[in-house]
Amino acid sequence: MSSSHLGIPKGTRDFGPQTMAKRQYIFRNIRAVFERFAFQPLETPSMENLSVLSGKYGDEGDQLLYKILNSGDYLKATSEADYQQGFVELLPKIASKGLRYDLTVPFARYVVMNRHAITFPFKRYQMQPVWRADRPQKGRYREFYQCDADVIGTNSLLCEAEIVAMINAIFERLHINDYSIQINHRKLLNGISEVIGAPGRQTELAVSLDKLNKIGPQKVLGELEAKGFKQNQLDLLSPLFDWSGSYQELQPVLSEYIKDSPEGAAGLADLNLVYDHVSSLGIENPRLIINPCLARGLAYYTGTIFEVTINNAQIGSVCGGGRYDDLTGIFGLPGVSGVGISFGVDRIYDAMEQLNLFIEQESNACQVLLIAMDPASEPHALGLLSKLRSNQVSAELYPDRVKLKKPLNYANKKGIPLVVLIGSDEIKSGKISVKYMDTGDQEELTEAQLFGKLLET
């Protein structure tokens, strides 16, 4: 195979060292906060049985699942008639497994399979890639990571407040300061459909409202009209489009608006309680915004819903979630309420790049490059190398005997700040030559002085 034809599948990416350092920085901080909040790690297989995945993400989702061919003679259970029926009918005979599409369905499957061993409420986090055969575009990949945290087995609104606090803590650690946590409640959406005189049509309403940011209010109204919503209903609805704001501003307005719907009022009361809990947590600026038009596509949400956007980043939402009353019902365990949040690391990465927020140095990058000036100096260099590492210093010895220019260029490209030269002169004098790559300065130090320098940084 010639190197010019080499490639990777569309919508997937290699992550080289520079990108990896930044990605690890994001993962490390998310994980640290999840654990600080006492969520416990879970990992599920990349492959799930198609019987577990199919029908959980709607028709479109089923099409976006990656299916894995059965191994060996995958045609052995098929006949020519199966082939003639077409790809949909043939599929179950040649593929029984698919790649994970999200972390939520595998989590529900895990909870149901292990329900007798799990102590509820179960707080789990999961950070793994998912795969979708979607059309690749900016910010949308075919393999990407999700970082999910869910509490399942309680309907306490303390959990919602914890999620707000967790978003706050993660973004603070990542130095992302300008963002909004939009919050809404499915019951409030139901109430809205009641008070505009279209009770029971909340799903149609939500599907259109979900597009508000993308297509704008006029097109949303047009779409609803096409669905048969009446002009007087739309007149009652449209003021909501402008109502997005801090909790204090919007709560009284919404309270008045929704007062004739007991369900809507119950939803708003839940949001009130979440807000109170968040206040008790002492978060100075929770950046919490009630958005009565926030709908979120996923059908399984039944209570609060969240969506986080980073202001000034052209990337869409970076984080979303909500409460579900019956996630595990699809697998035969009904009535277990939970609430969860999912962080999209790939989008957070893109936003941080756009906003130039990767300011912290990776602590694990190599600090010292040793260069042995001749073969006889190698044993001495190796001894120093071991000493450096025993003292928690990341270090390496340039392996080849070449002109000095090459290892210096290597240190430069790899961002190694210190280069240490060791030759017979250095060994004799008991001093090593230390070159500072940022200034180009060089000085003679004893090993003890070198360690002193390294430990002070």
Added chain:
Amino acid sequence: MSSSHLGIPKGTRDFGPQTMAKRQYIFRNIRAVFERFAFQPLETPSMENLSVLSGKYGDEGDQLLYKILNSGDYLKATSEADYQQGFVELLPKIASKGLRYDLTVPFARYVVMNRHAITFPFKRYQMQPVWRADRPQKGRYREFYQCDADVIGTNSLLCEAEIVAMINAIFERLHINDYSIQINHRKLLNGISEVIGAPGRQTELAVSLDKLNKIGPQKVLGELEAKGFKQNQLDLLSPLFDWSGSYQELQPVLSEYIKDSPEGAAGLADLNLVYDHVSSLGIENPRLIINPCLARGLAYYTGTIFEVTINNAQIGSVCGGGRYDDLTGIFGLPGVSGVGISFGVDRIYDAMEQLNLFIEQESNACQVLLIAMDPASEPHALGLLSKLRSNQVSAELYPDRVKLKKPLNYANKKGIPLVVLIGSDEIKSGKISVKYMDTGDQEELTEAQLFGKLLET
């Protein structure tokens, strides 16, 4: 779907919180050592084009690749004649991608694609799952992690010594003390086939020698006889079966044995130099054993080869690697020498379980469970919760209002050492009740006293 039919694909596993804590402990230590040795992280996509994967792992490997069905109408490029030709012929028309089988081929593909941007020597590490449609059995899974570190772009034997030091450092951190690093050299194997009078037959020889541990010397000799090796050749070979030992013991014996083969002597000279470098690194007990019968299956090795076994663990080798002179040649970039090592985390995990080596506590486990005794105490409890987390303490508030027995049971099951009870009495008195789950003792403390306790542990 009823919960009784739920399952995961054969050969795959869910990793619940207890298992994950142990796995993360292994990953964390391997990563820390890789970075201390100045290897840089790389991640490649789970899916690779089948043109990249096929033909790289032998015929058996090709069969063990997981293939992914093209999305949409995967039959659209096929005809009934293709179907009739059978599964092998149909495959390229319905699947163009497969799941990663190891980390070495994707690494070679990455190096070739990015050869102009990479600064050589390139030291990369990669810790990702791989997939093989193998028959599942004890210690063999269909999805498992590999942790690889490779240096590519240098033929310096300093790199081999570094790998020995790295194995040593990783196992030391994991408290695995009783293990052996077996080392051999492909040139020494070639030399052996020369000195027994079967020059050029080193591959046949190696394939049989590779089975020595599994089937024993008698069957190996039988197999070689069946391949046409003569009795006098086998008589010359068989003493080697007993020659495995420390470098000091075996070096003179092997040196004498191989003296008539220049290639074999060159291989042994390489091993000598590796041993000298390891000594210079100051490793007290490198556990390095020359095993002239160590062959390792993979065809691409051309120099030193390594294999690590944990003594007293019934698990096979946990780590292996070697030098290759032409790994990237398959993708059109010939003549780039490198050396690498791969750690099998799943086997290391199994061995550590067998040997009861998971002695360290996970540092990130939850330390404090707060219980609010009544709704009025929740705001106070939430405030304390935030304070604990700001002080690096992992803590949670039990979300439901239930009898005390339930949260105490929760703390017990989750291994949370401290439970803090907060009710109106506690708030009034300024003291909180702290219960120590290990002893069952309880005492009244001020918040300041609680923080004092937590910081001293």
